[in-house]
Amino acid sequence: MEEKFLITFEEEVPKYIQIANNIKKLIDNKEIKDGEKLPTIRALAKVIGVNNVTIVNTYKKLKNEGYAFQKVGSGTFAKRKDIVPIFNREYSKYFKKIKQDELFNIIDFAGETQSEVYFPIEEFKSIINMVLDRDGANALIMQEPLGYEELRKTINKEFWKNRLSIENILIVSGAQQGIDIASKAIININDNVIVEKPTYGGALSVFKWRRANIFEVNLEEDGIDIVAFEEILKKNKIRCFYTMSYFHNPTGISYSKEKKLKLLELAEKYDFYIIEDDYLSELIYESEIVHEPFKKLDKNDRVIYIKSFSKIFLPGIRLGYIITPDIFRESLQNSKINTDIATSTLMQRALELYIKEGYFKGHIGFLKDEYKKRYELMGELIKQELGEFVRFIDPKGGLNFYLSLKEKNITSKSLFYKLKSKGVYITPGVIFYRYPKDGDYSFRIGFAQVNEEKIKQGINLIREELS
Amino acid sequence: MEEKFLITFEEEVPKYIQIANNIKKLIDNKEIKDGEKLPTIRALAKVIGVNNVTIVNTYKKLKNEGYAFQKVGSGTFAKRKDIVPIFNREYSKYFKKIKQDELFNIIDFAGETQSEVYFPIEEFKSIINMVLDRDGANALIMQEPLGYEELRKTINKEFWKNRLSIENILIVSGAQQGIDIASKAIININDNVIVEKPTYGGALSVFKWRRANIFEVNLEEDGIDIVAFEEILKKNKIRCFYTMSYFHNPTGISYSKEKKLKLLELAEKYDFYIIEDDYLSELIYESEIVHEPFKKLDKNDRVIYIKSFSKIFLPGIRLGYIITPDIFRESLQNSKINTDIATSTLMQRALELYIKEGYFKGHIGFLKDEYKKRYELMGELIKQELGEFVRFIDPKGGLNFYLSLKEKNITSKSLFYKLKSKGVYITPGVIFYRYPKDGDYSFRIGFAQVNEEKIKQGINLIREELS
Numbered sequence: 001m002e003e004k005f006l007i008t009f010e011e012e013v014p015k016y017i018q019i020a021n022n023i024k025k026l027i028d029n030k031e032i033k034d035g036e037k038l039p040t041i042r043a044l045a046k047v048i049g050v051n052n053v054t055i056v057n058t059y060k061k062l063k064n065e066g067y068a069f070q071k072v073g074s075g076t077f078a079k080r081k082d083i084v085p086i087f088n089r090e091y092s093k094y095f096k097k098i099k100q101d102e103l104f105n106i107i108d109f110a111g112e113t114q115s116e117v118y119f120p121i122e123e124f125k126s127i128i129n130m131v132l133d134r135d136g137a138n139a140l141i142m143q144e145p146l147g148y149e150e151l152r153k154t155i156n157k158e159f160w161k162n163r164l165s166i167e168n169i170l171i172v173s174g175a176q177q178g179i180d181i182a183s184k185a186i187i188n189i190n191d192n193v194i195v196e197k198p199t200y201g202g203a204l205s206v207f208k209w210r211r212a213n214i215f216e217v218n219l220e221e222d223g224i225d226i227v228a229f230e231e232i233l234k235k236n237k238i239r240c241f242y243t244m245s246y247f248h249n250p251t252g253i254s255y256s257k258e259k260k261l262k263l264l265e266l267a268e269k270y271d272f273y274i275i276e277d278d279y280l281s282e283l284i285y286e287s288e289i290v291h292e293p294f295k296k297l298d299k300n301d302r303v304i305y306i307k308s309f310s311k312i313f314l315p316g317i318r319l320g321y322i323i324t325p326d327i328f329r330e331s332l333q334n335s336k337i338n339t340d341i342a343t344s345t346l347m348q349r350a351l352e353l354y355i356k357e358g359y360f361k362g363h364i365g366f367l368k369d370e371y372k373k374r375y376e377l378m379g380e381l382i383k384q385e386l387g388e389f390v391r392f393i394d395p396k397g398g399l400n401f402y403l404s405l406k407e408k409n410i411t412s413k414s415l416f417y418k419l420k421s422k423g424v425y426i427t428p429g430v431i432f433y434r435y436p437k438d439g440d441y442s443f444r445i446g447f448a449q450v451n452e453e454k455i456k457q458g459i460n461l462i463r464e465e466l467s
Numbered sequence: 468m469e470e471k472f473l474i475t476f477e478e479e480v481p482k483y484i485q486i487a488n489n490i491k492k493l494i495d496n497k498e499i500k501d502g503e504k505l506p507t508i509r510a511l512a513k514v515i516g517v518n519n520v521t522i523v524n525t526y527k528k529l530k531n532e533g534y535a536f537q538k539v540g541s542g543t544f545a546k547r548k549d550i551v552p553i554f555n556r557e558y559s560k561y562f563k564k565i566k567q568d569e570l571f572n573i574i575d576f577a578g579e580t581q582s583e584v585y586f587p588i589e590e591f592k593s594i595i596n597m598v599l600d601r602d603g604a605n606a607l608i609m610q611e612p613l614g615y616e617e618l619r620k621t622i623n624k625e626f627w628k629n630r631l632s633i634e635n636i637l638i639v640s641g642a643q644q645g646i647d648i649a650s651k652a653i654i655n656i657n658d659n660v661i662v663e664k665p666t667y668g669g670a671l672s673v674f675k676w677r678r679a680n681i682f683e684v685n686l687e688e689d690g691i692d693i694v695a696f697e698e699i700l701k702k703n704k705i706r707c708f709y710t711m712s713y714f715h716n717p718t719g720i721s722y723s724k725e726k727k728l729k730l731l732e733l734a735e736k737y738d739f740y741i742i743e744d745d746y747l748s749e750l751i752y753e754s755e756i757v758h759e760p761f762k763k764l765d766k767n768d769r770v771i772y773i774k775s776f777s778k779i780f781l782p783g784i785r786l787g788y789i790i791t792p793d794i795f796r797e798s799l800q801n802s803k804i805n806t807d808i809a810t811s812t813l814m815q816r817a818l819e820l821y822i823k824e825g826y827f828k829g830h831i832g833f834l835k836d837e838y839k840k841r842y843e844l845m846g847e848l849i850k851q852e853l854g855e856f857v858r859f860i861d862p863k864g865g866l867n868f869y870l871s872l873k874e875k876n877i878t879s880k881s882l883f884y885k886l887k888s889k890g891v892y893i894t895p896g897v898i899f900y901r902y903p904k905d906g907d908y909s910f911r912i913g914f915a916q917v918n919e920e921k922i923k924q925g926i927n928l929i930r931e932e933l934s
Contacts, residue, residue: 064531064532065531065656066656092801092804113610121599121603121604121607124607125599129596132588132592132595136588137588139783140586140781141580141586141782141783143783173640173807173810174808176804176808177806177807177808180805180806180807184676188533202804202805202808209651209805211656314607315608316606316607316610316811316813317607317813318807318808318809318810318811334559334672338647338669338673338676339643339644340639340641340643340647340785340807341643341785342785343640344785344814346784346814347811347813347814
C-alpha cells in the first residue's frame with residue numbers, strides 16, 4: 001500500500017469525501033491508472049486509519065461519479081474521466097489533417113472509405129436528378145424523423161423479404177449515429193455493457209460517454225468466448241452486448257451459427273439485448289461464409305440491428321438504418337429526433353431509387369470483384385512476406401487483416417510512427433481496446449484505399465520495419 | 468407526512484437502500500410527482516424511525532441514480548426517470564403521423580418548417596448539378612469531420628467578416644445536432660445547467676439525457692431575469708446557460724444589449740459557458756431590432772454559438788454550424804465524430820455555392836418579405852380577435868406568437884385537443900417547461916406553414932373555442 005492514499009483530514013468535510021477527492025486527483029494525475037484495481041476496503045481503511053464504512057462510502061461516491069466501477073467478486077477499479085485516450089486523439093488528428101491530394105502520395109492501410117474511382121458518380125448523378133424532377137421541392141424540404149417511407153419499404157423488400165414491419169425500421173445517418181442513438185435509447189449510467197475484445201473504437205467512445213460499465217470478452221475464431229461471457233452474466237445484470245457479427249472490426253472474424261444461436265438464447269435467459277453492427281457483410285469472398293445475421297435468427301426480439309450504407313458502398317451519403325425491437329421502437333425514434341430531428345431527405349430518396357432500380361446490387365457485385373483481388377493479394381503477401389513476424393486469421397471477407405506480432409519487440413504505436421514517417425499508415429491495436437495497452441502488439445491493415453501496387457509497396461515497408 | 472414512506476425492513480439489505488428503493492417506486496408510479504419536494508431529512512428519519520444519516524445516504528443514492536436533485540438552500544426534489552413527458556410523446560406522434568397530403572387540409576400553426584412553395588428548388592437543383600460536375604465523386608465520398616473546408620471559409624467570410632478562425636467552425640446536421648454535440652462535449656452527469664423558462668423542448672430533452680440538473684429562470688421582455696439568474700450562480704456551480712438570443716422559442720422575446728453584456732460578464736465571473744442558439748435571427752421585421760448575438764460581443768471566449776440553415780431557409784438539407792471556444796474545440800470535434808462521423812458532403816458543397824453565389828441572401832430577403840406580411844396579419848388578428856382572451860409580446864421578428872390566457876378556464880392541452888378536432892394545430896405551452904404544468908395556460912401559434920387565408924380561418928376557430 002502506497003503513501004499516496006494518505007491525507008491530512010480537514011475538520012469540516014466528511015472524511016469519505018476527502019478520501020474520495022484525493023483518489024480522484026490520483027486518477028486524474030494518472031498516479032492511479034485507468035482500470036487499476038483499488039485497494040480492498042479493509043486494507044485502505046487500515047492504512048488511512050478510518051472505519052471500513054468510511055471507505056465503503058468513498059468507493060460508492062467514486063462509483064457514482066464515474067471514477068470507479070465494480071466487478072462483482074473481484075473488487076473496485078479506477079475509471080478515468082478522460083473520454084478519449086491520448087493516442088487515439090493524436091491518431092485521429094492525423095486523419096483529420098490529411099488532405100485529399102496527399103492521399104495520392106501515401107499508402108493508406110488505415111482508411112476504411114473506398115477510393116474515389118469506385119464511386120458510381122454518373123449513375124448517382126442521374127439518380128439525383130431523377131429524384132429532383134420527380135419530387136420537386138419535397139425532395140429537399142420533407143423532414144421525416146423515421147426516415148423516407150419509400151426507402152423503409154424498399155429496405156424491407158430488398159433486404160428482408162418483407163418480413164419486417166416498416167414501423168421498426170428507422171433511417172439514420174450512418175452506423176456511428178445508429179450506435180449513438182441506440183445507446184441513448186437503452187443505456188443508462190452505470191448500466192453494464194459487454195463488448196468484444198478488441199472492438200470498434202467509435203462504439204467504445206459512445207458507451208464511455210453514456211458512462212456505462214464496459215466488460216470486455218475475448219474473441220475466439222468463431223465468435224466471442226461463450227464461457228467467459230456467461231460467467232459475467234451470472235454475476236452481473238447486463239443491459240446489452242455490442243457485436244459485429246461479420247468481418248469483425250478489427251479482427252476480421254465472423255460468428256458461427258452455433259454461437260449466434262447460443263447468444264440469442266442467453267439474451268432471453270439473462271434478459272439483455274444485442275446491438276448488432278452488421279459491418280461489411282456484403283463483402284463475402286468465400287462461399288463457406290453465409291450471411292445470416294443475429295437479427296435473422298432473432299425469435300424473441302432481442303436484437304437491435306444497425307446497417308450502414310455509407311461505410312463503403314456509398315461513402316459521403318451518410319445513410320444507414322436501425323431495425324428496432326418493438327419494445328424500443330418509441331425510445332429509438334425519440335432518440336433520433338432529439339439527436340438531429342431527421343436525416344437529409346434528398347439522399348434518402350436517391351438511395352431508394354438507386355436500390356430499387358437495381359444499381360445497388362450491381363455496384364456491390366462490382367466492388368466485391370475488385371476487393372476480392374486486393375484481399376487475395378494482401379493475404380498472400382502477408383503470408384509470404386510477414387509470416388515469420390505475425391499471426392493472423394483469414395477473414396474471408398471484409399476489408400481488413402488483423403496482425404499480431406509473434407515477438408513483442410516493437411509496440412504497435414512505435415510501428416505506427418515509424419511507418420508513418422515512410423508514408424505508410426496502419427491502425428495500431430491500441431484504439432480497439434478499453435485498456436489501450438492490450439493492443440500494444442497488434443495492428444490492422446486494410447485494402448479499401450490502396451491499389452495492388454501500393455499493397456505490394458506497403459507490405460514491403462512493413463517487412464523492412466519488422467526485420 | 469404520508470404513510471407511503473413507511474416500509475417493513477428486510478434484514479439483509481442496508482436500510483438506506485430499502486428506503487431509496489421504496490421512493491424510486493413511488494416516483495415511478497407517480498405517487499411522488501416529478502419535481503415534488505421530498506420531506507426534509509429530519510422529518511423523514513423521524514417518520515420511518517431511522518437515524519438522520521440513513522436518510523442522508525438515501526437521498527445521496529437517489530441523487531446519484533438520477534431520481535432526485537438538490538437545490539442548495541431549498542431541499543431535495545424528486546426527478547422522474549421518464550425522459551419524455553407523456554403529452555410530449557403524444558404531441559410528437561401527431562406530427563410523425565401527418566402525411567404531406569393532409570397538410571393541405573389542416574391549419575398548421577404548430578409547424579416550423581417553411582411551406583414547399585417557398586423553396587428555391589430550381590436554383591438549388593442547378594447548384595447541385597454544378598457541384599456534381601465540378602467535384603465529381605468527391606462531391607459524394609469525401610468525409611470531413613469538421614465539415615467541408617470551403618463552406619467553413621464561406622461562413623466566416625459572409626457571416627463573420629473573417630473574424631473567426633475556421634478551425635473553430637464545425638459543420639453539423641442542424642441545430643438539434645448542435646445542441647446534442649455541445650452537450651456531450653461539455654456537460655457531465657449532475658452538472659448544473661440554466662435554461663430560460665420557457666425554453667425549446669428539444670434542448671430540454673438533450674439536457675435531461677445528459678442527466679444534468681436543470682434550473683429554469685423566468686424571461687422578462689428584454690431577456691432573462693438577471694437577479695434570479697445571479698442568485699442561482701451564487702449558490703450553485705453552473706456549467707452552462709442555454710439561450711435563444713433572438714425571437715426566443717416559444718416566447719418571441721429578444722435580448723437587450725445590456726442583458727447580453729451583463730450575462731457575458733457573469734459567465735466570466737462565475738466561470739460558466741453560454742450555449743447560444745441563434746434561432747431565426749435573419750427574420751427581423753422591425754428596424755429597432757439589431758442583430759448582435761452573444762458571440763459577437765464575446766470577448767472571453769465564453770460562447771458556443773449554434774446556427775441552423777435547415778430550420779427555415781432550406782429545410783431538409785439538415786445543415787448548421789457551431790462556433791466553438793478554443794477550449795472546447797477538440798472535445799466538440801470528437802463529439803461530432805462519435806455522433807455520426809461527418810455530415811453529408813454534397814449538401815455542404817451545394818450550400819457553400821448557394822451562399823457564395825449570393826442566392827442565400829436573395830432567398831432570405833424574399834422570405835423576409837413574405838413572412839412579414841403574415842406576421843403583420845397574424846399580429847393584427849390576435850389583437851382584434853383574441854385580445855380579450857390573451858396577453859402576448861410582439862416579437863418583431865421570427866415566426867411565432869406566444870399567447871397567455873388571461874383567464875385560466877381552459878388548459879392549453881384541452882385547447883390543443885379541441886382545436887385539433889377542427890383541423891387547427893397549435894403548440895401547447897406544456898412542452899416548453901421542465902415541469903409541464905407551468906405551460907398549462909399558454910400556447911404558441913406560428914405562421915411558417917399557413918397562408919393568409921388559413922391564418923384568418925385559424926384565428927377565428929381559436930376565437931370560437933375561447934369565447
